[in-house]
Amino acid sequence: MNLSLNRRSFLTASSALVVAYAMNGPAKAQNPPGPPHKRRGVDAKQVDSYFVINADGTVTLYSGKVDLGTGHRIALPQIVADELGIEIERIAMIEGDTHLTPDQGSTSGSNGMMRGGVQTRQAAATARAALIKLGAARLGLPEADLDTAQGEVRAKNGSASVTFAALLAGGQFNLELDSKAPRRKPSEYRYVGKPVRRPDMPGKATGAHVWMHDFAVEGMLHGRSIYPPRPGARLVSVDEASIADIPGVKVVRIKDYLGVVAEREWHAEKAARQLKAQWDGGGLVTTSAQAQAYLRETGPRDTDEVAEKTGDFDAAWPQAVTKIKADYHWPMQSHASLGPSCAIADVRDGEATIWTASQGTHKFAEAFDGILQLPKGKVRQIYLDGAGCYGMNGHDDAAIDAAILSRAVGKPVRVQWSRADELAWDPKGPPQTLTIEAGLDGNQRVSTWRAHMWIPRPTPKLPNVPLVSPQLAGLPQMQGVATGSINIGAVPTYDIPHMEAVVHYVKDTPVRTSPLRAPGKLANLMAAESMMDALALGAGKDPLAFRLDHLKDPRSLDVLKKTAELHDWRPRVEPRRDGKGRGVAFTHYKGNETYVAMAVDVEVDRGTGAIRVTRVSCAHDCGQVISPDGVRAQIEGCLIQGVSRTLFEETRFDRERVTSVDWSSYRVIAFPEVPELKIALIDRPDKPPVGAGEAAIAPVAAAISNAVFDATGVRLQSAPFTPQRVRAAMAQSGTTAG
Amino acid sequence: MTITIKVNGAARSVDADPDTPLLYVLTNDLELKGPRFGCGLAQCGSCSVLADGVEIRSCQTPISDVGQRAITTLEGLPALYAQQRKLPKAPDLHPLQQAFIDEQALHCGYCYNGQTIKGAELLSRTTSPTEAQIRDHMNGHLCRCGTYPRIMKSIQAAAAKMSKEG
Incomplete structure (x- = not known):
């Protein structure tokens, strides 16, 4: 096999080198077609922003959406190969370079395929129509008699053909995306819907x-930032003599920003640990233990809003025969990327080049223009793979740190965060607390449902999550709170006549936030699906059958029925209470995306309170499946990470700082705790593809909570479900240990 | 100071402070890109290498502690495998690397240096590990993406292939 990337040649080549993923082998460092530094049009409305037809018959595909370990790097070429009519081996892909790839927005919210893939498919369909038109003129045949295949426009009867390259090599389409351009029928696909191997695996498996x-x-120099011991602290003085024994270190101080650079990475790291500085003031407004009270009572109040409303809850509530009310709480959690955030910046001569693992290079290139006070368009961001991020982690912070240091020393600087930087300073998934009250009518059907949510208010039109170091250095950036759409999911898609969601907004968060995989949905579904279970019990019905009774949409019914089959679901109308249990949960993600149902088995040690999830079965319908093994992999990841977030994860903080800053204080799932997984994909080739990156994590906490109830007769309403919480809940309910 | 260590079968001399972690010498001085910084605390296993065939955490191993031990990184794994199995020539890939590709096991892949090194250590001791043995041996190597099931499957697939080859 050809492991062609030689690091030394990579290092000595042009700094604007671009990584292109060839679908026929490992990644190659190569210059993009055309003059290497030539900036391309990045307008997502223009076909030319997506493709170049090269003279050698290959196609270069430009993607504004990036592969975050998700398989986007193969799924997108699968779509383009089919739509254009070319072998996938002749496609090379370049991702997330703000000078080369279309501005398709951030890669977030599971939108890689749903938006990026669909958009790129339309660009390919438009290109194919144009190639057929050119082919018709060249071959003297009517367009209706032509098709594309293997990089050629061909007469359907095989009488004539002309290559894409002969029609267009070096030329441009000069076309806007045409929403009416005819798309291939699913029956014509060669690649979509089939497992195709990812191009980056061999390189990743070999180093x-x-x-x-x-x-x-x-x-390049190595840099490290030294963040304040308490957020908001002022930097009073720095004792440079404290690192006098470490050679070649330069200290960079800009207002309250403190950093070091050195030629050797170890020297930069040692200096960052050893440098003595005096800080004054700062701290956090509350503690993790008090987060629920902060959201409900003590935090700065913002407005209340009715987010969703069906029927008339207030009028119907008095008629409800059985009424249940419960509170639920979700902690702040870290993205907890396995590799720390890292970036390189070269800020010189009024321009900046930033190599970054950002999810949103276009967005942050613009933000960096502002922060670095450069004229618009002077920052180029180039995407390179980082460790999986599952939402916005610290990559963009590391990038601005590198830029601040690079500008200060006039050389390229690489910054790599420490483990403690990552777990303390990455923007966190926000804390949430909810109350749900719901009622059954005389027919034992759910008639009324009201969810109250206490959550931080996301700042409208905030262009990006505010970064740490510009704040410290007094550089301009827009302030505000980013959370993702955490107000969705507390009102289910079940057939319930009277429903209402009320959001009680808090103005701020105790620790900086950003979207974390399936923002808010683990908490909201834990609440809603645990309530649905309690209602089923109140109605004397099996929880799975009860859900089916409240759904009409066939795709919703299908995932639940498939889950019952996968998991060999046996109906029950009351909890087993013998330490073993099973639970079910369902979501129609965001009410209009992916359908997911799952069942889990748990074993609860009633002495220690430890929960072990032994088995998870999940049925998943994300519409048209582009890359089946990729979707399956994403579901597996969602289920495992979901168990981790439900059982183990909480960012802890006191009034000074985040205290869960390593893998023992911020615990994630490990080999011994991994459950057996069973997954069924329901493929709908005639439906649009929707997201697969996060929908399946959303119901995990709910399913576990319901299974624990089955095992113990106790409902857990605060995540993570630690042994202490299990013991406390059992003690409170009078369930005896042992 | 100049320190000489044995890496992937060759003696390599570097000019580094004795307290420099082996990881930084491997990645920055020797330009090896298998071992990766994950935590710097020996908690996650991203930085693992073999020392005389035994897995160690290079982030917490000062270069001065390496001594005479032969270090094998991800890049040197096929050659070490050939030596252990007395093959005439190193294969392109260790069977576990091939199994990871065949299973399409990786998501982001950041932890796979350590997963491969630790899995190869297990396979050098037994070519018939049980699932319980795999979980136990691999415990201490974290994967945030949740690819654990595919890692376990890949180790079993590699073991089966190695058993067949004798």
Whole structure:
């Protein structure tokens, strides 16, 4: 096999080198077609922003959406190969370079395929129509008699053909995306819907892959930021003599920003640990233990809003025969990327080049223009793979740290966060607390449902999550709170006549936030699906059958029925209470995306309170499946990470700082705790593809909570479900240990 | 100071402070890109290498502690495998690397240096590990993406292939 990327040649080549993923082998560092530094049009409405037809018959595909370990790097070429009519081996893909790839928005919210894929498919369909038109003129045949295949426009009867390259090599389409351009029928697909191997795996399995962390540029220095011991603290003084024994370190101080650079990474790291500085003031407004009270009572109040409303809850509530009310709480959690955030910046001569693992290079290039006070368009961001991020982690912070340091020292600087930086300073998934009250009518059907949510208010039109170091250095950036759409999911898609969601907004968050995989949905579904279970019990019905009774949509019914089959679901109308249990949960994600149902088995040690999830079965319908193994992999990841977030994860903080800053204080799932997984994909080739990156994590906490109830007769309403909480809940309910 | 260590079968001399973690010498001085910084605390296993065939955490191993031990990184795994199995020539890939590709096991892949090193250590001791043995041996190597099931499957697939080859 050809592991062609030689690091040394990579290092000595042009700093604007671009990584292109060839679908026929490992990644190659290569210059993009055309003059290497030539900036391309990045307008997502223009076909030329997506493709170049090369003279050698290959196609270069440009993607504004990036592969975050999700398989986007193969799924997108699968779509384009089919839609254009070319072998996938002749496609090379370049991702997330703000000078080369279309501005398709951030890769977030599971939108890689749903938006990016659909958009790119339309660009390919438009291109194919144009190629057929050109082919018709060249071959003197009517367009209706032509098709595309293997990089050629061909007469359907095989009488004539002309290659894409002969029609267009070096030329441009000069076309806007045409929403009416005819798309291939699913029956014509060669690649979509079939497992195709990811191009980056061989390199990643052998160490040849170019990660952000490996990348280096000529003359680069290593930098580290030294963040304040308490957020908001002022930097009073720095004792440079405290690092006098470490050679070649330069201290960079800009207002309250403190950093070091050195030629050797170890020297930068040692200096960052050893440098003595005096800080004054700062701290956090509350503690993790008090987060629920902060949201409900003590935090700065914002407005209340009715987010969703069906029927008339207030009028119907008095008629409800059985009424249940419960509170639920979700902690702050870290993205907890396994590799720390890392970036390289070269800020010189009024321009900046940033190599970054950002989910949103276009967005942050613009933000960096502002922060660095450069004229618009002077920052180029180039995407390289980082460790999986599952939402916005610290990548963009590391990037601005590198830029601040690079500008200060006039050389390229690489910054890599420490483990403690990552777990303390990455923007966190926000805390949430909810109350749901719901009622059954005389027919034992759910008639009324009201959810109250206490959550931080996301700042309208905030362009990006505010970064740490510009704040410290007094550089301009827009302030505000980013959370993702955490107000969705507390009102279910069940057939319930009277429903209402009321959001009680808090003005701020105790610790900086950003979207974390399936923002808010684990908490909201834990609440809603645990309530649905309690209502089923109140109605004397099996929880799975009870859900089916409240759904009409066939795709919703299908995932639940498939789950019952996968898991060999046996109906029950009351909890087993013998330490073993099973639970079910369902979501129609965001009410209009992916359908997910799952069942889990748990074993609860009633002495220690430890929960073990032994088995998870999940049925998943994300519409048209582009890359089946990729979707399956994403579901597996969602289920495992979901168990982790439900059982183990909580960002802890006191009034000074985040205290869960390593893998023992911020615990994530490990080999011994991994459950057996069973997954069924329901493929709908005639439906649009929707997201697969996060929908399946959303019901995990709910399913576990319901299974624990089955095992113990106790409902857990605060995540994570630690042994202490299990013991306390059992003690409170009078369930005896043992 | 100049320190000489044995890496992937060759003696390599580097000019580094004795307290420099082996990881930084491997990645920055020797330009090896298998071992990766994950935590710097020996808690996650991203940085693992073999020392005389035994897995160690290079982030917490000062270069001065390496001594005479032969270090094998991800890049040197096929050659070590050939030596252990007395093959005439190193294969392109260790069977576990091939199994990871065949199973399409990786998501982001950041932890796979350590998963491969630790899994190869297990396979050098037994080519018939039980699932319980795999879970136990691999415990201490974290994967945030949740690819654990595919890692376990890949180790079993590699073991089966190795048993067949004798």
